[in-house]
Amino acid sequence: MSDKTFTTLLLGDVYGDPGCRVLYLKLSTLIKKYRADFVVVNGENAFKGFGLIPGQVDMLFGLGVDVITSGNHIWQQEEILPYLDSQNNLLRPANYGNLVQGHGYTVKDGVCVMNLQGRVNMFPIEDPFKWATDILKKLDSRVKTIFVDFHAESPEEKEAMGFFLDGKVTAVVGTHIHVQTMDEKILPNGTAYITDLGMCGPKDSIIGSDPELAIRRQLTQMPLKAQVHDNVAEIHGVCIKSDPDTGKAISIERIDG
Numbered sequence: 001m002s003d004k005t006f007t008t009l010l011l012g013d014v015y016g017d018p019g020c021r022v023l024y025l026k027l028s029t030l031i032k033k034y035r036a037d038f039v040v041v042n043g044e045n046a047f048k049g050f051g052l053i054p055g056q057v058d059m060l061f062g063l064g065v066d067v068i069t070s071g072n073h074i075w076q077q078e079e080i081l082p083y084l085d086s087q088n089n090l091l092r093p094a095n096y097g098n099l100v101q102g103h104g105y106t107v108k109d110g111v112c113v114m115n116l117q118g119r120v121n122m123f124p125i126e127d128p129f130k131w132a133t134d135i136l137k138k139l140d141s142r143v144k145t146i147f148v149d150f151h152a153e154s155p156e157e158k159e160a161m162g163f164f165l166d167g168k169v170t171a172v173v174g175t176h177i178h179v180q181t182m183d184e185k186i187l188p189n190g191t192a193y194i195t196d197l198g199m200c201g202p203k204d205s206i207i208g209s210d211p212e213l214a215i216r217r218q219l220t221q222m223p224l225k226a227q228v229h230d231n232v233a234e235i236h237g238v239c240i241k242s243d244p245d246t247g248k249a250i251s252i253e254r255i256d257g
């Protein structure tokens with residue numbers, strides 16, 4: 001094993017202005033605290049809960065984020081579409097296929113980040129397991145440190161992806177649920193795993209949204225559009241230490257608040 005460990009922060013879905021604000025205020029302290037070498041953030045809810053815009057991408061990169069991942073909401077702000085093509089380190093799920101803008105994986109400073117999306121209770125896009133396999137085949141064999149953001153609803157599908165890629169990637173982390181799970185672990189063949197990172201978003205909200213409106217949606221079953229709950233926000237995610245020579249995970253620790 002190498003003397004040096006590689007330390008990565010992977011943070012959950014940035015939700016609205018409160019989520020952007022908390023990263024603006026606290027990310028540099030967090031990077032110092034964990035001595036992070038690399039930072040990955042899922043940005044798909046940064047713009048009022050629906051997608052993100054180029055200025056927010058620039059802001060996140062300016063704060064020290066290396067790669068921004070996303071998910072089903074990435075398409076909602078039209079101005080992001082050309083940015084998906086021009087920014088190598090801004091990702092959309094790979095398994096949307098080749099007919100849409102952008103790309104689903106990147107290699108930055110020798111580290112690969114891959115973005116995939118689940119299909120259970122979500123859009124029936126292309127097979128994420130096949131896409132993961134194909135992307136791994138394309139990577140230079142010198143790329144050992146590989147992170148997968150699996151943006152998905154179903155814990156079963158997410159655990160299946162974790163075990164499917166166990167030993168082949170450094171970590172599989174879930175996003176999309178906005179509620180952090182407590183099942184962080186190292187799988188038998190050395191891949192770190194958590195079902196969901198949680199979100200960087202407002203406290204006392206309903207997955208980021210204003211509680212009163214979210215309750216009204218349940219009571220009436222009307223398609224009321226979620227509104228960001230304007231409150232102080234918390235940061236959720238994980239810190240993963242890995243061996244840069246093998247890409248195997250050494251530890252995974254939850255970041256909660």
Ligand SMILES: [Fe+2]
Nearest residue numbers: 071072073176
């Ligand atoms: Fe999502």
